[in-house]
Amino acid sequence: MQAPAERSSSNPSSTPPPSLRITGCGRDVTVLNRTGDRLTRFANSLGLQFQFHTLVIAEEDLAGLLLQIRLLALSAVQGESIAVNCVHFLHRFFNDAGDMIGHFLSAIKSLNPRIVTMAEREANHGDPSFVNRFSEALDHFMxxxxxxxxxxxxNSRERLTLEQRWFGMEILDVVAAEAAERKQRHRRFEVWEEMMKRHGFANVPIGSFAFSQAKLLLRLHYPSEGYNLQFLNDSLFLGWKNRLLFSVSSWK
Structure with missing residues (x-):
C-alpha cells in the first residue's frame, strides 16, 4: 500500500493515483471483514483508492473455489496488475485422492499474475507413515x-493463544488425524519448488532490500539470538538455531 501512495505523492500529475483492490480469501467471514476494515483505514490514511472484497471458501469445495477464481479473472480491469499472496494456505490442498493442489495452481496461473508470493512451513507433515510424521512433528514443534x-x-496471552489455538491444534491434526481428516500437510521448500515449476511458474529472487528489511524487522521485534534469516534458492528462510521453520518465496 505504501509504495503506490509514495509514488503518487512524489510525482504529482494529472494522472490519478493508482488504485488497489484486494480480495481476501478464507473460511471465517468475521476475520476477513476485520482484516478488510483495518486495511481500509490504513489505505484512507495514505489517501489511496482502495477496495476490499471478501471471498469465503470451504476447504472441501474446490470446484466452488476454482469458479470464484475464474470470476475474478473475468472481473479484472484492463491494465490491472494481479498479485496473489498465499500465506500458510497451499499445503491444505494436498490430499490422498485427486490433484487439488494442481488444479488450484493451474487456476492461479490462468490469472496471469504479475507476482505470486508463498509462505509455508519448512516441514514434512504429509508422510502417510505415522512414525515418520510424528518424528518430523516432534523436531519441528520442539x-x-x-x-x-x-x-x-x-503468562503472555499472545503466547497462550499461539500454543493452544494455533500450534496445539496443528499438532493434534498432524499426529492424531488420518487420511482425509488430516488438513496440515506441510511440505519442504524443494517440494514446492518442483510443483510450482511443473505448473509453469518461475522463481523470482527476493531482492537484497527486502532481505535487509526482513533482518531489521526481525531484530527490532524478536531480538533473541536464536532466530536467523537465510537466503537460499532465491528465497527467504526463517529459522530457529539450526532448524529452518518457514520459507517465503516469489513466483511469476
Missing amino acids: AIFDSLEATLPP
Whole structure:
C-alpha cells in the first residue's frame, strides 16, 4: 500500500493515483471483514483508492473455489496488475485422492499474475507413515516452542493463544488425524519448488532490500539470538538455531 501512495505523492500529475483492490480469501467471514476494515483505514490514511472484497471458501469445495477464481479473472480491469499472496494456505490442498493442489495452481496461473508470493512451513507433515510424521512433528514443534520460550513470557496471552489455538491444534491434526481428516500437510521448500515449476511458474529472487528489511524487522521485534534469516534458492528462510521453520518465496 505504501509504495503506490509514495509514488503518487512524489510525482504529482494529472494522472490519478493508482488504485488497489484486494480480495481476501478464507473460511471465517468475521476475520476477513476485520482484516478488510483495518486495511481500509490504513489505505484512507495514505489517501489511496482502495477496495476490499471478501471471498469465503470451504476447504472441501474446490470446484466452488476454482469458479470464484475464474470470476475474478473475468472481473479484472484492463491494465490491472494481479498479485496473489498465499500465506500458510497451499499445503491444505494436498490430499490422498485427486490433484487439488494442481488444479488450484493451474487456476492461479490462468490469472496471469504479475507476482505470486508463498509462505509455508519448512516441514514434512504429509508422510502417510505415522512414525515418520510424528518424528518430523516432534523436531519441528520442539523448535517452535523453544523459540516461543525465548520470545514471550509464560503468562503472555499472545503466547497462550499461539500454543493452544494455533500450534496445539496443528499438532493434534498432524499426529492424531488420518487420511482425509488430516488438513496440515506441510511440505519442504524443494517440494514446492518442483510443483510450482511443473505448473509453469518461475522463481523470482527476493531482492537484497527486502532481505535487509526482513533482518531489521526481525531484530527490532524478536531480538533473541536464536532466530536467523537465510537466503537460499532465491528465497527467504526463517529459522530457529539450526532448524529452518518457514520459507517465503516469489513466483511469476
